[in-house]
Amino acid sequence: MADTVPYRPKTGDIPTSPGVYRFRDETGRILYVGKAKNLRARLTSYFAPLHTLHERTKRMVTSAASVEWTIVGSEFEALQLEFTWIKEFDPPFNIQFRDDKSYPYLAITLGERIPRVLVTRTRKMDNARYFGPYTKTWAIRETLDLILPVFPVRTCSDGVYKKAERSGRPCLLGDIGRCAAPCASRVTPEEHRSIALDLAAFMAGKNDGHVRELREKMSSASEAQDYELAARYRDNIQALETVASKSSVVLEDDVDTDIFGLARDELSAAVQMFVVREGRIRGVHSWNVDTELDVSSGELVDNMLRTAYDDSDIPPREVIVPELPLDSSAIITWLTELRRERLEDSRAAAVKLRVAQRGDLAALSATVTHNAQQALLLYKTKRRADYVTRTKALGDIQEALGLPESPLRIECFDISHLGGTKIVASMVVFEDGLAKKSDYRKFSIASARDDTDAMNQVLARRAAYLTGEDIDEEKKASSFSYPPGLFVVDGGLPQVNAAAQALSEAGLSHIPLVGLAKRLEELWLPGEKFPIILPRNSEALFLFQQLRDEAHRFAISFQRASRKKDINTVLSEVPGMGPTKVKAVLSHFGSVAQLRKASVEEVAAIPQISPALAQAIKSTLAQK
Structure with a gap:
């Protein structure tokens, strides 16, 4: 009990029934709402020793001051009640989904007396039907151009409609047949609503009836030798089929x-x-x-x-x-x-x-x-490209790490190896929160005891450029000699301390240094016993994650390129192996591992490789 929160209820007091539970803070605000098939089994998991909890769960539990629960009759009732309370109280620790407002929708305002069709990026109009989202606004305009002659629903604003209604004269869209013109009483409000409902039904996928009806009308007009009307029906059929084909997939009709x-x-x-x-x-x-x-x-x-x-x-x-x-x-x-x-x-x-x-x-x-x-x-x-977001992220980093100023230039290091061999490292650079790829650097490490030793070596080599040791004047002028506002290493306290030792030996302890541990996304400062935990939704943590992922990607790509170059070099050493034959061997087996497993006969099966050459390849690989 000592290593848990003081408000923990007695285990025997918690029922084993289905129910919904709520964590509250000292002010009574609900922090988290959850449901459980067995309340006792679920709630006791929150009151395990704090050091065993996931860091984010621990933050929620320690932020709360009390927990309460409500028993319900079934798991289904718990689901309904949880959903209702999440909507009502909007707890900060519950999952918060957000609609992606960057996409436009086609909306039909069936809640209005005279419905209209429009393009919108929100979904807040009462009794409106929405279709989409589309990737581009022009895609909706193109769809409207095709279907408005078939379903002439008004597209004008309320102000334009009222002006036309007062004058009794429709706008240009009414004159060219792209609006039924209820403003000029060419159709009644009820007839116009029926057209809007037909458009909504078509956009919802119920299009077969409309096309069949238009085909019948086209046939009737053709039999009556009204070819102009038949051609108009034909164009409408083609328009509907074009719109429908844009969203077709090869599935059964009843799916x-x-x-x-x-x-x-x-x-x-x-x-x-x-x-x-x-x-x-x-x-x-x-x-x-x-x-x-x-x-x-x-x-x-x-x-x-x-x-x-x-x-x-x-x-x-x-x-x-x-x-x-x-x-x-x-x-x-x-x-x-x-x-x-x-x-x-x-x-x-x-x-x-x-x-x-x-x-x-x-x-x-x-x-x-x-x-x-x-x-x-x-x-x-x-998020990464937004200037305001980047500025806030740098400011939050400054505050969280206690830096004298925002780190406008950040350098992040990562180590990569293959089972302790072929050790490489990467350095990626972000300036003003954006990647500056021209300043990226790669490091090959001959040997290292472990990741911490490798990190020490890399930071020592980086420090040599900053201090100017054994560096010629031309290299001193390069961007690689420009000091960062913050060093970031991928790893926890051991990696941070190894990097700090290298900087200290070079006399660069004044440059801030932090490590980012992947498991809980926690920040470690040199020599500290406890990490810094940033809020999960903070822009600062998001920027650190981008730095770490980019450094990891760059290190992995360098190591793969090094391994590929390595095997190319080895095969090129075999007498009689030119670039074409090397490429043929690697293309045939797909990987070095597969080539090493192959027998001499399998290598000799490649058209460009003779049995003697195959034997030489296997002998050379065996020596490496």
Whole structure:
């Protein structure tokens, strides 16, 4: 009990029933809401010795001053109550999904007396139907150009509409047939609403009826020898088929499903949702999330589904997810009840929740996941490129590390090796929060006892340039001799202390130094017993993560290039092996490991390699 929080309840007092629990701070504010099939089993996990808790969980538990719970009748009821309280109290430690507002949508304002169709980047209008998001605004304009002659819904603003209504004269769109002109009473408000509903139905995928009706009208007009009208129907059919083909996929017509993809790293995640109706993709939705607590993929899927269907969207008959949540049965019950309620049909089929294992849906699921990966990359790139965000990150780093000024130039080092051999290191440079690739450097290390020794050697070599030891005047003038505002090493306290020793021996202890440990994203200062923990959603931690990942990528790519160059050199030493034959051997086996495993006969099977040459290759590799 000594190594836990003082408000911990007695284990026997916690019920074993399903329920919902809430952590509160000293002011009574709710910090976290969670659900559990067994409250005792779940809550006791939070009150384990503090040093065994994940750092982010420990921060939540120690920030709280009390915990309380509410017993419910089933796991499904717990799910509903948890969802309600998260929406009501917006706890800071719960997962917070955010709609990606960077994409435009096509909206039909069915809540207005005279509905209109417009392009928007928000989804806040009451009783509006949204379609998209699209990747580009011009893609929506192109879609509107095609479908407005078929469904002439108004696109003008309320001010323009009222002006036309007062004058009784429609605008140009009404005269050219791209608006039904309810402002000039060419159609009644009811007739115009019917057109808007038809447009919404078409955009939702119910297009077969419209095309069939237009074909019948075209045939009738042709039989009546009204060829001008028949040509207009023909153009409308082509327009609808063009719009529909833009979202077609090779699936059965009766496929009615939503497919989710998830990509995540230590700090954030991205969700993609493909809406498939009648075998075609009818919409794409995306969310980003910064996770405050350490959560599993199953928990993210749980929250992802509730976010997706929180609005007025109707769950389909089948939902495809990357991983089933632990409470999948409760989620299925909730989705089924939601579907029946919104369809106003108590006999509607139950929703199926599953992971696609094979076939077309599995292939499409992989595509959705790939889109999620790209969305996560885009999200991180946008954060990295924003000037205000970068400035805040540098300011937060200055404050967290107690630096005299913001570190405008940061250098980050990483060690890479292959089982203790072929040791290399990388140095990446960020200036004003952006990568400066022209200042990147690579280091080859002949030998080292371990990573800490390798880090000591690299920092010693870096310090030699800064102090000017054994460096000629031309090199002194290079950017490599420019001192940084902060050194960052990939690793914990041992790596930091090794780097600090090298800087101290060079007389550069005045340059700040910090280590970033990957497991908990914690910062270590030289000689300190405890790390600095930055908030999970802080821009400073995000910048440190970018530095570490870039240094790791650069080190790995250098080591791979070194290994490839190594084997090329070895093969080139074999008498009779020119560049063409070296390339043929490596292309045939794909890797050095496979080449080493191959027999002489397998090497000789390559058209350019004779049996004698194959024997020479194997003999040479055996000596290396």
